[in-house]
Amino acid sequence: MSLSLVQSRAQVALEAAAVTVEVHLANGLPSFTLVGLADVEVKEARERVRSALQNCGLEFPHNKRITVNLAPADLPKDSGRFDLPIALGILAASGQVSASRLAGWEFAGELSLSGELRPVRGALAMSVALYTAGASTRLVLPPGSAEEAALVPGARVYRAKHLLDVVRQFPPEGEAEASEGWSQVVTDVKAGEETGLDLADVKGHAGAKRALEIAAAGGHSMLLMGPPGSGKSMLAQRFAGLLPAMTVDEALESAAVASLSGRFSLERWAVRPTCAPHHSASAVALVGGGSPPRPGEISLAHHGVLFLDELPEFPRAALEALREPLETGHITIARAARRAEFPARFQFVGAMNPCPCGFLGAPHKACRCTPDQVSRYQGKLSGPLLDRIDLHVEVPSLPAQQLLEAPPGESTVAIRARCAAARALAMQRQGKANHALQGKEIDQHARLAEAAGIFLQTASARLGWSARSTHRVLKVARTVADLAGSAQTEVAHVAEAVQYRRGLTAHA
Structure with missing residues (x-):
């Protein structure tokens, strides 16, 4: 299938608005186009995603015309939070991960050139948005961000350290593979200590x-x-x-x-x-x-x-x-x-x-x-x-x-x-x-x-x-x-x- 949909969220003030990352692979002059009112750091995801996929041993479709749309188009998007969903969208559209298994999940995370996942701002707001809406959607976040999101009561949050940790959970065929960098996060944090000033x-x-x-x-x-x-x-x-x-x-x-x-x-x-x-x-x-x-x-x-x-x-x-x-x-x-x-x-x-x-x-x-x-x-x-x-x-x-x-x-x-x-x-x-x-x-x-x-x-x-x-x-x-x-x-x-x-x- 040459079209895939991956769910994520944009940060607008304190609201985490839902964003659908649409990826389409087509024949034609090879290119990588990113649309949907994306800021500069979001457009830079093209180079990060390309290098991350190659360095992880995954196939990047060089001979295809790649179009990535961040919908809705009138919602401003910034930061590197869309690196992970864009990478998964390309992999799903090229058949390297299962597009159907991505349903019911939301992803956010910045990719390093080696494929490691880095924390993003506003992870807690994403989890709060799901909690407020009463949704049962599962969240996949990098270390540091996952612990924040798991503070919300009843949140279903998974921590992934590397892009390959996420890919192994959504194979096109067969069961998900176990991975050391993949785990569900349950945060039971007690109230922190006061400053001690009396x-x-x-x-x-x-x-x-x-x-x-x-x-x-x-x-x-x-x-x-x-x-x-x-x-x-x-x-x-x-x-x-x-x-x-x-x-x-x-x-x-x-x-x-x-x-x-x-x-x-x-x-x-x-x-x-x-x-x-x-x-x-x-x-x-x-x-x-x-x-x-x-x-x-x-x-x-x-x-x-x-x-x-x-x-x-x-x-x-x-x-x-x-x-x-x-x-x-x-x-x-x-x-x-x-x-x-x-x-x-x-x-x-x-x-x-x-x-x-x-x-x-x-x-x-x-x-x-x-x-x-x-x-x-x-x-x-x-x-x-x-x-x-x-x-x-x-x-x-x-x-x-x-x-x-x-x-x-x-x-x-x-x-x-x-x-x-x-x-x-x-x-x-x-x-x-x-x-x-x-x-x-x-x-x-x-x-x-x-x-x-x-x-x-x-x-x-x-x-x-x-x-x-x-x-x-x-x-x-x-x-x-x-x-x-x-x-x-x-x-x-x-x-x-x-x-x-x-x-x-x-x-x-």
């Missing part, structure tokens, strides 16, 4: 630790402000340890983004990521972009923590790009050629100095900045961005005596238990964390006591809050009530939440 290492700062607890319990964003060396980075680096354990779906979503960027490792399975880009990062590096679109740091921090140290030093365009994902939990990258959407439900933690020199309000050193310099420095953070940050927390410097003599604080394990209990209350009540409440859900689940409502109205009017700020304070107050085990949101809970909206303006 909040007990941070001495003092009871107020900041309380804010971390509230943020972890309700999923709230946070801004830490204080002089250099006061402990802002120490607190932020230990924040991820307070978050609840990841569910299987959350772990799969987080790992799929990391796999697409080539950053996934089995050791970090089900561990909430903490991304801390340098303040010189561009808006594209932060939110994603490029051609084809790639996820940025906010998507790599999906279901984890995005920590931006020296927040005012980031480019203004990069900071303003955070406004949409902080509100919606996803980012849409629109370009002339294509449009891509990536998840970005992260917990934001920012850190900044109160002024350019950093010592405004510090007891041990005088600030040398003028009021105009302080105003310009703090003005680098726009009002709409600050409006979307739930907790504004001051982190003062500790006296040397307290730093040296204070006993260790409460451990991460103890605080995480309280955060998990409060988060469980919210999930039981409303099916989502408090920070995700929207519209009428806030009125329905906040359960604001009458006196607390009056107090909140007074505070909102006197402090000049926007409607968004008022709602965010109400959601923080609901989290404080959950930590206290209270069914209603009382005045004390609202009063504590109000304190966390005054950190930055205190220095204006």
Whole structure:
């Protein structure tokens, strides 16, 4: 048979779209044509496949006109993932493997010139796509990629080290041959280990630790402000340890983004990521972009923590790009050629100095900045961005005596238990964390006591809050009530939440 069909998948953002590799051998002037909106690295597969087949002792049809079509034709294809299905399509069309036996299988893998298979990006997304569709299709992937794909529950994944390992499984006649490089992969990976950073290492700062607890319990964003060396980075680096354990779906979503960027490792399975880009990062590096679109740091921090140290030093365009994902939990990258959407439900933690020199309000050193310099420095953070940050927390410097003599604080394990209990209350009540409440859900689940409502109205009017700020304070107050085990949101809970909206303006 001179026509064969082999199934594979293309990576478009986080979606693994089905692709049929159609190979036709015909008489005529010898040529090798590849069509179907293939990028440069896909077209280079012609030379890789030709050399791999020859070096494996397989027959390459030199005297035929070879046409390879990657359908659908309007779907962009990139990377070397189509090397293996193209090679199998040529072998099936020339009768060297069974075309009928390839049905019910999907293949992806880059070929070396010797026929060895190399890993591809986005293998986990391929397996997730099959899992979502409820398909019983079997996947064949190279080492490194197969282990990723096998993390999906119920996935049928086979690992092949070499092109010949795959060829021996689909002979034109007879039974499949055993091969050392061919095996079914069943990955039973336990959650990876945390970084080991413990909040007990941070001495003092009871107020900041309380804010971390509230943020972890309700999923709230946070801004830490204080002089250099006061402990802002120490607190932020230990924040991820307070978050609840990841569910299987959350772990799969987080790992799929990391796999697409080539950053996934089995050791970090089900561990909430903490991304801390340098303040010189561009808006594209932060939110994603490029051609084809790639996820940025906010998507790599999906279901984890995005920590931006020296927040005012980031480019203004990069900071303003955070406004949409902080509100919606996803980012849409629109370009002339294509449009891509990536998840970005992260917990934001920012850190900044109160002024350019950093010592405004510090007891041990005088600030040398003028009021105009302080105003310009703090003005680098726009009002709409600050409006979307739930907790504004001051982190003062500790006296040397307290730093040296204070006993260790409460451990991460103890605080995480309280955060998990409060988060469980919210999930039981409303099916989502408090920070995700929207519209009428806030009125329905906040359960604001009458006196607390009056107090909140007074505070909102006197402090000049926007409607968004008022709602965010109400959601923080609901989290404080959950930590206290209270069914209603009382005045004390609202009063504590109000304190966390005054950190930055205190220095204006």
